[in-house]
Amino acid sequence: MNRSLFKNSTVNGISFKFNKIIKPLKILLTNNKAKVGFIILTGMMVFGVLGQFLAPYNPNRYEFVRSMPPSYSHLLGTTVYGQDVFSQLFYGAAPTLLVGFSVGIIGTFISIFVGISAGFASERVNNIVTGIINIFLIIPGVLLIMLFGSYFLGIHQSLGYLPTILILVITGWAFGARTFRSITLSIAKRDFILSSMLIGESRLSIIFRQIIRAIFPVIISNFFFTAMYGTMGLTFVEYLGVGNLLQVNWGTMLYWAINNEAYLTGLWWWILPPSFMISILMFSFILLNFGMDEIGNPSLRRFNSKKNKKGDLNEHTEN
Amino acid sequence: MSILRTENLSKVFISRKGIIKSENVVALDNVNIELNEKELIGVVGASGSGKSTLAKTLVFLYKPTTGNIYFGDENITKYKSRKIKKYRKNIQMVFQDPYASLDPNHTVEWHVKRPLILIKYKGDINERVNELLDMVTLNPPEYYRNKFPHQLSGGQRQRVYLARALAVEPSILIADEPVSMLDVSVRIGILNLLKNIRDILDLSIIYITHDLNTVSMITDRIYVMHDGKIVEEGNTNTIIKNPTNLYTRELIEAAPNPYKRI
Numbered sequence: 411m412n413r414s415l416f417k418n419s420t421v422n423g424i425s426f427k428f429n430k431i432i433k434p435l436k437i438l439l440t441n442n443k444a445k446v447g448f449i450i451l452t453g454m455m456v457f458g459v460l461g462q463f464l465a466p467y468n469p470n471r472y473e474f475v476r477s478m479p480p481s482y483s484h485l486l487g488t489t490v491y492g493q494d495v496f497s498q499l500f501y502g503a504a505p506t507l508l509v510g511f512s513v514g515i516i517g518t519f520i521s522i523f524v525g526i527s528a529g530f531a532s533e534r535v536n537n538i539v540t541g542i543i544n545i546f547l548i549i550p551g552v553l554l555i556m557l558f559g560s561y562f563l564g565i566h567q568s569l570g571y572l573p574t575i576l577i578l579v580i581t582g583w584a585f586g587a588r589t590f591r592s593i594t595l596s597i598a599k600r601d602f603i604l605s606s607m608l609i610g611e612s613r614l615s616i617i618f619r620q621i622i623r624a625i626f627p628v629i630i631s632n633f634f635f636t637a638m639y640g641t642m643g644l645t646f647v648e649y650l651g652v653g654n655l656l657q658v659n660w661g662t663m664l665y666w667a668i669n670n671e672a673y674l675t676g677l678w679w680w681i682l683p684p685s686f687m688i689s690i691l692m693f694s695f696i697l698l699n700f701g702m703d704e705i706g707n708p709s710l711r712r713f714n715s716k717k718n719k720k721g722d723l724n725e726h727t728e729n
Numbered sequence: 730m731s732i733l734r735t736e737n738l739s740k741v742f743i744s745r746k747g748i749i750k751s752e753n754v755v756a757l758d759n760v761n762i763e764l765n766e767k768e769l770i771g772v773v774g775a776s777g778s779g780k781s782t783l784a785k786t787l788v789f790l791y792k793p794t795t796g797n798i799y800f801g802d803e804n805i806t807k808y809k810s811r812k813i814k815k816y817r818k819n820i821q822m823v824f825q826d827p828y829a830s831l832d833p834n835h836t837v838e839w840h841v842k843r844p845l846i847l848i849k850y851k852g853d854i855n856e857r858v859n860e861l862l863d864m865v866t867l868n869p870p871e872y873y874r875n876k877f878p879h880q881l882s883g884g885q886r887q888r889v890y891l892a893r894a895l896a897v898e899p900s901i902l903i904a905d906e907p908v909s910m911l912d913v914s915v916r917i918g919i920l921n922l923l924k925n926i927r928d929i930l931d932l933s934i935i936y937i938t939h940d941l942n943t944v945s946m947i948t949d950r951i952y953v954m955h956d957g958k959i960v961e962e963g964n965t966n967t968i969i970k971n972p973t974n975l976y977t978r979e980l981i982e983a984a985p986n987p988y989k990r991i
Contacts, residue, residue, distance in 0.1 A: 601830040605890070608788055608822055609844045609897055610814055623834040 444701020450694035454687075458507045461500035469493065469501040469658045480679050487679035490670045495663075499683050502659040506641060509571055509659075510691070513578045513640025518633045520583040525590025526617055530598050536591075543587050551581030551639075552646060559652025568654035569647070578643040586632040593625050627702040634695040645688060660684040731799075732933050733764040733787070733820070733901055738796035740782055740957075756782040758957040759796070764901065764933050769924070771944040771965065772937045773980065774954035780937045781825070783954075784905045787935075788822050789813045818848065821894035825906040827886035831878040837862070837889050838874040844896040861892040864929075865922060884915035891922065895930070902926075903935045908943060920947050941984040945969050953977045 439445045466485075467474075471493065478488040486495035528539035555577050562569045597603060598621070606616050622629070647653045648661025651669075655662055667673075667681040740757040756779045764770055774780050785791045787798065789808070797806045805816055824830040831840060841858045850857060862870035865888040878886055887907055894902060904923060908916040924947050927934050938944055944951055945965055953961040953974065961974040972978045 601824045601826060602832040604790060605822075605824065605830050605893070606832075606843070608790075608817055609893070610817060610847045611843065620832055620834070624832075 438698075438701045441701035443697045447694040447697025447699075447701070450690060451698065454503065454507060454691055454694065457500070458503035461503045465497040465501045467494040467497040469498040470656070477675070477677055486683055487677070489666065489680055490672075490675075490677070491666075495680055495683060498658050498663055499660070499687065502663060502684075503687070505571060505657065505659040506644060506661065506688075507691070509575055509578075509644045510637045510641035512575050513582060513643065514633045514637030516575070516579045517583040517636040517640070518586060518629060520579065521586030521590055521632065521636075522622070522629060524583070525587040526594050526621060528587070528591045529594025530613065530617060530621065536595075540591065543584050543591065546580070546584035547588060549581055549584075551578065551643065552650075554581055555643070555647050556650060556652055559647065559650070563652065568656075569652060570654055571657070574644060574647055574653060575640070578640050582636050582639045582643070586636060589628060589632060590625065593628060594621055597621055597624050630702045631699045634699050638692055638695050641688065641691060660688055730766055731763045732766050732801060733935075734799040735760055735762050735787075736797040736799065737761065738783075738786065738798065739794050740779075740786055740791060741794045755957050757786065757793075760954075760957070760959055762935075762952055762959065762962075764935060766933055767927065767931050768950070769927050769934045769936060769948050771948035771951040772935060772954060773939065773941060773944055773951055775939060775980070778954040779957040780939075780954055781905055782957075784822060784903045784935070784937055787903060788817065788820055818897055819899055820901040820903065821897050821899040822903040822905060823887070823890055823894055823907045826910050827883050827890055828878075828910070830890050831886055833878055835877075836874065837867075837876050837878075837881070840889060840893045841896055844893060848897060850896075857896075861896055862889075864895065864926070865889070865892045866918070867892070882915075883911050884918060887911065887919055888922070891919075891926075895926065899932070901933045901935070903937070905937045906939070907936075909938065909940065916943060923947065941969070941981055953980065 439448060472491045474484065474488045474492045474494060476488060476492045477490055478484055480487045484494050484496065486499065488494055489498075524539060524543065528536050528543070531539075555574070558573065558577055559569050562573070603616060603620060606620060611619075644653075644659065645661040645664065648655070648657075648659060649665050649668070651665055653661065655665060663684040664681070667677070667684070670677075670680075672678075672680040738757055738760045739755070742754040742756055743751050744754055745751045758779075760779075760783060762770075762772070762783075772780050772783065782791065786793050793806060797804050799805065800816060800819065805812070808816060838858060841861055842854060845854050845857055858874065859870040862868075862873055867873045867885065867888050873881070873885070873889070878889070881889065891907075902923075907923070908919050911919065920943055923934060923936065926932060936944065936948055948965050950963065951965050951968055952959050953968070953976065955976045961968060961972065961977045968977065969981065972981055
């Protein structure tokens with residue numbers, strides 16, 4: 411008897427947690443733009459994961475006929491060095507995405523922590539933290555990366571993914587922190603936060619239960635922008651040639667393609683695919699941003715938008 | 730026996746104009762009010778007369794510049810964070826704008842449940858939520874529990890907020906213009922509710938408003954405020970009938986009367 415009760419409760423717990431993930435996703439997918447963005451991004455991720463196992467050739471081997479246009483055996487042709495472009499594109503998706511996402515996640519966490527604590531703390535702490543944020547805000551990211559990159563080149567080591575992520579996070583978190591700080595400052599003075607303070611909630615509880623909920627859409631949008639910065643940053647680092655050029659990702663592909671003047675020699679199959687993929691990835695980030703408002707703000711949600719396809723009621727919220 | 734008393738309470742805001750120049754705004758100027766047990770007093774005044782500042786100072790959202798606040802016999806003016814928290818279990822405030830005082834991301838149930846969890850309510854919390862919603866005449870409670878604030882009307886929201894404040898089981902309730910954002914027809918309901926709650930729970934209520942009509946309906950005593958000072962105080966009926974202060978007279982003249990034409 412007891413056992414079955416226990417079992418039931420755990421099952422409920424799991425399905426409850428599951429619901430917490432599924433429900434916002436469903437709301438997100440009612441927005442058409444977000445739906446397209448979500449599909450593209452999921453496709454990209456699947457593409458990246460599959461690429462690790464299913465790349466038709468070893469992306470690092472120089473064994474094919476050089477500068478061959480697309481054909482059945484080489485879907486996107488070969489490079490000047492005789493590498494298979496499709497294998498490189500397929501294999502290089504995962505590192506590009508991973509760097510982008512890790513910069514997005516780590517950077518957003520840091521900026522949430524710094525921004526909210528600055529916005530919700532006393533005025534003196536706020537001033538000090540704002541000063542720190544401002545210092546980080548004016549550090550030019552790309553220059554710092556080039557500095558580190560040339561240092562690493564100088565000691566005959568190349569800039570791996572981990573240092574790249576680290577530098578991109580250091581230079582990328584400040585903007586988000588500044589945004590979170592100002593939003594938190596404005597929310598902390600609203601009546602519903604004052605009311606929670608009167609009722610006796612602790613500051614941490616207010617931050618986690620109310621402020622993070624209130625600024626959730628901004629957090630997500632900040633995540634996508636930071637992830638965009640990460641992807642662009644990686645591409646830029648590799649494109650400038652300060653990274654490890656033997657790594658295969660879309661940035662190094664662009665570096666080699668441009669350094670060998672693929673656009674002049676007519677090797678469009680070498681330069682177009684990575685540029686196209688990067689822009690599509692950015693595009694999906696931006697599209698996903700559009701759908702976030704409705705998750706964060708329940709009064710914007712449209713209810714039953716599928717059921718009454720004819721009706722004008724589509725435009726109204728439930729109330 | 731007074732439960733809450735202020736003694737020469739003053740609040741001065743400093744507004745900076747440039748680096749050195751600053752201007753003092755006196756929001757409260759030597760205010761003395763006294764709230765007796767199970768009493769419903771009114772604080773009346775025009776906008777900017779310091780009513781809301783008084784309310785926020787009494788719940789320590791603002792710190793008083795000078796003067797003292799007594800809760801019972803204890804001087805609580807110098808209380809620090811932990812003691813303030815303890816004190817706030819005795820005093821709650823209803824805000825003016827029901828559209829801003831409820832968190833748009835949480836349901837009605839959450840709003841009433843949180844204070845119950847925080848005061849470590851001994852009994853069944855679910856039942857207590859229903860009981861509180863019932864008390865503020867949100868019937869049936871099950872219908873309202875899972876609603877978000879944006880799905881409720883202004884009057885319903887103010888009731889939900891009242892339930893949230895009452896869940897703390899305070900002995901004093903400060904209602905800062907609780908009906909001024911509401912429809913006239915809804916006002917009577919909320920005012921009746923305030924009065925009933927006072928009778929049932931033996932609360933002491935400070936009712937702050939600019940509206941003399943509603944004040945005369947429910948309060949026992951009133952204080953009239955003007956520019957941060959108390960200009961007149963006493964029994965509601967006598968003040969409304971024979972105002973001695975010029976400002977009070979103006980205020981009564983200005984109160985809307987359906988039979989009067991300008």
